[in-house]
Amino acid sequence: MAALAGAVVLPGQGQAVVHSVSQGMALTLREGICVFYDLELAQIHVLQEEGQEKSSESKATEKPVDRLRMEIDRDNDAIAFENNIQQLSPSEEGEGKKLFSTVGEKKSQSCKASENLSELCNESKEQEYATASEQTVVKNSKNLKFQACAPRQKKGEKEGFSCCFCSFTSARLSNLKRHLRTHSDEKRYLCHLCPKAFRTATLLHNHVNTHTGTKPYKCSDCDTAFVTRGELSRHRRYKHTLEKPFKCTICEYSSVEASKMRRHIRSHTGERPYPCDLCSYASKDAYKLKRHMLTHTGEKRYECCVCRARFTQSGTMKIHMLQKHGENVPKHQCPHCSTLISRKSDLGM
């Protein structure tokens, strides 16, 4: 298809990573379709804030903040555990705006903070490394607190158990208990191949599989395999079922992933949540900002394997390959004369 000049295989393109493409199979997305409603300002604002927060987080990559938040978390734990579970009236999500609203309220909680834990955890903590299959317990004083945290089911209202740290509610006590762990920094499942730690055995198992290359979930339609079921499911939607649950209400665009829809929505709103620290540029997309940063550093990650010329973007190098080193590279012919132009964009004048 398309693929300018066909699928030209570029011999070892510099440092570019070549991803294998897969193909696929069939499966049904059970749930309905999530519609992105017309830019309700409120929601957009939520998104925006979230985006900014994220951008600063991601580009900062420093830990100080996280450490700070972790400490705050610890304190909260200490305090909040007494108050414990509360009954909250959920009733949050409206039906349709669902996605946006969930997105909006999602990040909330300081749950995040507990995520960069692995790095902190693995430093000291006498960890007895677990084998791939089994796991050992890392001593963590926090456990005790949790044990003491006896959830109480409030009277009347909606029955269910609510978390006192966030808006989470569950009809099952067991799920609430499990949820509570997300507010702690405890990660008792240790990888024996790297310093990472996880909260659940499944998580560790999946992680270890990424080390070993074990991919239990094979696509029946194309032989591509994945570490998790979710990856396989997504792959099938992309390659085989073509299900795109997320629909834009402003245009015809639809996507397989919610994050793609959010990215797309920004093309409508013009929102640019990822500002550059060094200039006035701001991006709608985190990766675009990263790419932009290369213009400040001068880094040229892509090298032509033939002439060693270096380029800032993989696409630019690819074009270079075609124009300079490609045989029978189709040139674009000017519709008005017989001139052959190597670049379509140069046809414009």
Next chain:
DNA sequence: CATCTGTAGCGCCCCCTGCTGGA
């Protein structure tokens, strides 16, 4: 309780496209 199953989200990288300005 552990486990299965499915989703949410972030990140990474690629693709293609189109414009721009200097050589």
Next chain:
DNA sequence: TCCAGCAGGGGGCGCTACAGATG
């Protein structure tokens, strides 16, 4: 005119974190 720089919109995947439901 050529060509590299560089931004916009989007596809596809890697991996982690969780929630609902079950045994």
